[in-house]
Amino acid sequence: MNTYAEVQSCRYTSTSTGARRGSPSLALALALSTALLVDLSPISAALAQDALSASDVVGPAAAAEDPLPAIQSRWAEIRYQLPEGERVKAFDALVNEIGRAQLRAPDDLRLQVWKGIVLASEAGAQGGLGALSLCKQARKEFEAVIAKDGSVLDGSAYTSLGSLYYQVPGWPLGFGDEDTARELLQQGLSIAPEGIDANYFWGDFLLDQEDYAGAVQAFQKALAAPPRPGRESADAGRRAEIEAGLVKAQEELRG
Numbered sequence: 001m002n003t004y005a006e007v008q009s010c011r012y013t014s015t016s017t018g019a020r021r022g023s024p025s026l027a028l029a030l031a032l033s034t035a036l037l038v039d040l041s042p043i044s045a046a047l048a049q050d051a052l053s054a055s056d057v058v059g060p061a062a063a064a065e066d067p068l069p070a071i072q073s074r075w076a077e078i079r080y081q082l083p084e085g086e087r088v089k090a091f092d093a094l095v096n097e098i099g100r101a102q103l104r105a106p107d108d109l110r111l112q113v114w115k116g117i118v119l120a121s122e123a124g125a126q127g128g129l130g131a132l133s134l135c136k137q138a139r140k141e142f143e144a145v146i147a148k149d150g151s152v153l154d155g156s157a158y159t160s161l162g163s164l165y166y167q168v169p170g171w172p173l174g175f176g177d178e179d180t181a182r183e184l185l186q187q188g189l190s191i192a193p194e195g196i197d198a199n200y201f202w203g204d205f206l207l208d209q210e211d212y213a214g215a216v217q218a219f220q221k222a223l224a225a226p227p228r229p230g231r232e233s234a235d236a237g238r239r240a241e242i243e244a245g246l247v248k249a250q251e252e253l254r255g
Contacts (some may be wrong), residue, residue, distance in 0.1 A: 067101040068110050069230060075114070076233050079121055091122035109145050109152045116141030116160060135168050139175065155191030155198070158184050163201045166208055181205060196225035196235065200242050207245055212252040219246040 071094065078090040098115045105111060116138040123134035142161035150157055162184030168174040185202050192198045203218030222242045227235055 067098075067105075068114065071098060071101070071111075071114055071118075072231065072234065075118060075121065076237070080233070080237055084125065087125035088122060091118055091125055094118050095122065109149055112141050112145050113153050113156050113160070116145070116157070120160070120164060132168065132174055135164055136175065139164055150187070151191055154195055155188040158191065159188030159195075159198050159201050162188060162205070166205050178209070194221075194225055196222050196228070196238055196242075199225060200238060200245070203242070203249070204245055207249050207252075210252070212249045215249040216246060216253065219243075219249060 074094055074097075078087055078094065082090055095115060095118050098111055098118060102108065102111050102115070119134050119138040119141065123131035123138065126134065139161060142157040142164075145152060145157040146161070162181045165175070165177050165181035165184060168176040170176040182205065185198075185205055188198045189195075189202055199218050199222035203215045203222060206212075206215040206218055219242050223239060223246070
């Protein structure tokens, strides 16, 4: 299992209908909301290895081989170690780096999945109207992958897209739709029923839906997921998010 949806980006809080719980105070905080719009709180995750400067991107030597591990590592460094104020620029640079890698390997759907992931993470770092635009770009990447082979990277495109659908605003501001989110997340689970991310995002969705017992069950399953070779730092961060979600769900159950 190489990767999964690292995306928990376009979460919002409605001030009119369908008010939803605020985003968890994990490293998931995609940022903000106006009375009009989105509370995008940055997507959470793991402590990476040594943090690099915001201008650093995947090096040419790594890209000459398989660029994906370096992309994943750089994403984790940006998301979990860079100061919040430096992340937008760094994520944007990483999107551009992925684009260059795609020129060398245009049929590599893994790169397209990760382009969507990084766009969604950039949305989380940016917040506001611009963030919603980035979420729409990410959606297009995930939809394009699903149209070709949704099983790539253990169904990551399904889980990532599902996470967007329950976090962005619904019509007329955005494309958010809880029924679509449920369907996509369940599709991701059907491909990777033991996956850490598939179960985490399912649990987070159920927590969002106030199905606290279901969320506890999903989070516990996510914690039991096997480690992903080469993704140790991302797994560590994801487990921290899972534990925070589990605590929240358990507190809600206790009333």
